[in-house]
Amino acid sequence: MGQIIVFTSGKGGVGKSTLVANIGTSIALAKKRVVVIDMDIGLRNLDMIIGLERKVKANIVDLTKNLCTLDDALVYDKRTQNYLALIAASQSDLKKDINLFKFHKVLNDLEEIFDYIIIDSPAGIEEGFNKSVFFAKKAIVVVNPEISSIRDADRVLALLENHRIKKEIFLLINRYRKDLSQRSYYISATEIIDLLHVPCIGIISEDERVLRQNNSGVPFVYQSSFSVSTEVKDVTDKIVGKTKSIKRNAPPSKSIWEKMKKNSI
Ligand SMILES: Nc1ncnc2c1ncn2[C@@H]1O[C@H](COP(=O)(O)OP(=O)(O)OP(=O)(O)O)[C@@H](O)[C@H]1O
Numbered sequence: 001m002g003q004i005i006v007f008t009s010g011k012g013g014v015g016k017s018t019l020v021a022n023i024g025t026s027i028a029l030a031k032k033r034v035v036v037i038d039m040d041i042g043l044r045n046l047d048m049i050i051g052l053e054r055k056v057k058a059n060i061v062d063l064t065k066n067l068c069t070l071d072d073a074l075v076y077d078k079r080t081q082n083y084l085a086l087i088a089a090s091q092s093d094l095k096k097d098i099n100l101f102k103f104h105k106v107l108n109d110l111e112e113i114f115d116y117i118i119i120d121s122p123a124g125i126e127e128g129f130n131k132s133v134f135f136a137k138k139a140i141v142v143v144n145p146e147i148s149s150i151r152d153a154d155r156v157l158a159l160l161e162n163h164r165i166k167k168e169i170f171l172l173i174n175r176y177r178k179d180l181s182q183r184s185y186y187i188s189a190t191e192i193i194d195l196l197h198v199p200c201i202g203i204i205s206e207d208e209r210v211l212r213q214n215n216s217g218v219p220f221v222y223q224s225s226f227s228v229s230t231e232v233k234d235v236t237d238k239i240v241g242k243t244k245s246i247k248r249n250a251p252p253s254k255s256i257w258e259k260m261k262k263n264s265i
C-alpha cells in the first residue's frame with residue numbers, strides 16, 4: 001500500500017516542484033516505485049523539470065473525468081528503470097475541474113501500484129491546495145529563509161494541523177545560505193524550526209546550478225558531486241525510513257517574530 005505525501009508551501013516559487021522532481025527521482029533511484037502528480041492545474045511544469053514533457057499524452061484532469069486510462073496518464077522515466085512515473089497537470093483546465101471523489105479513486109488505484117505517491121501542490125491555500133493535501137498522510141511544507149515564506153508556512157501548518165485527515169507534518173527548508181546564517185538579518189534554520197515548531201526533514205542549499213538543471217530537464221540529483229544532491233538524498237533516506245528528522249522541542253520564540261517584523265520595516 002503506497003504512502004501519499006504532499007509538498008506544499010502557501011507562498012509560491014519556494015521550490016516545491018524542483019524538490020518533488022528531485023526527491024521523486026532519488027526515491028526511484030533507491031529502487032522504490034514512486035509516482036509524482038502535478039496538481040498545479042493550468043500551470044503545469046513538473047513534467048519539464050523532470051524532462052518528460054514530450055511523453056505526456058494525458059493528465060490528471062483527464063483521468064478524474066474518465067477521459068483516459070491510468071496507463072494513458074502515467075509517464076514512466078526510463079532513466080530510473082521506470083521506478084519513477086509522472087502524472088502531469090492539465091494546461092487548459094481549472095483547479096475546480098478536479099472532482100475530489102474521483103481524485104480519491106485515482107489515488108486508491110495508485111496506492112496499489114506504487115510505494116510512494118507524491119503530490120506537488122500549487123501555491124496558495126485555496127481549492128488547488130485543499131484538493132492536493134486532502135488525502136495525504138504526510139505533508140512536507142517547503143519554506144525559504146524569508147519572512148514572507150515563513151509566515152505563509154505558519155498559516156499552512158495551522159490548516160494542516162486542523163485537517164480532518166490526520167497528517168504527519170514536516171518542514172523542508174530550501175534555498176538556504178549557510179554563509180549568511182550568522183548575519184543579524186538572516187533567519188537561520190534553527191530559528192525557522194523553533195518558530196514553526198515542526199520537525200525538519202532537511203535543509204537544501206541555494207545553488208544557482210539548480211536553475212540550469214531545471215531548464216535542461218535533468219534533475220540535479222543525477223549530478224552526484226553537487227551538495228544539493230547529497231542533501232536531497234538525506235531527505236530521501238528519511239522518507240523511506242532510513243534516518244530520523246531533526247526535532248526541536250523549544251516553544252515558538254517571540255523574539256524571532258519580533259526580529260522578522262523588525263527586518264520587514
Ligand atoms: N535550492 C535551490 N537553489 C537555487 N534555486 C532554486 C532552488 N530550488 C528552487 N530553485 C529555483 O526557484 C524557482 C522556483 O522553483 P519551483 O518552480 O520549483 O517552485 P514552486 O514552489 O514549485 O513554485 P510554484 O509555487 O509557482 O509552483 C525556480 O527558478 C528554481 O530553479
Ligand SMILES: [Mg+2]
Pocket residue numbers: 016017018040120121122
Ligand atoms: Mg510548482
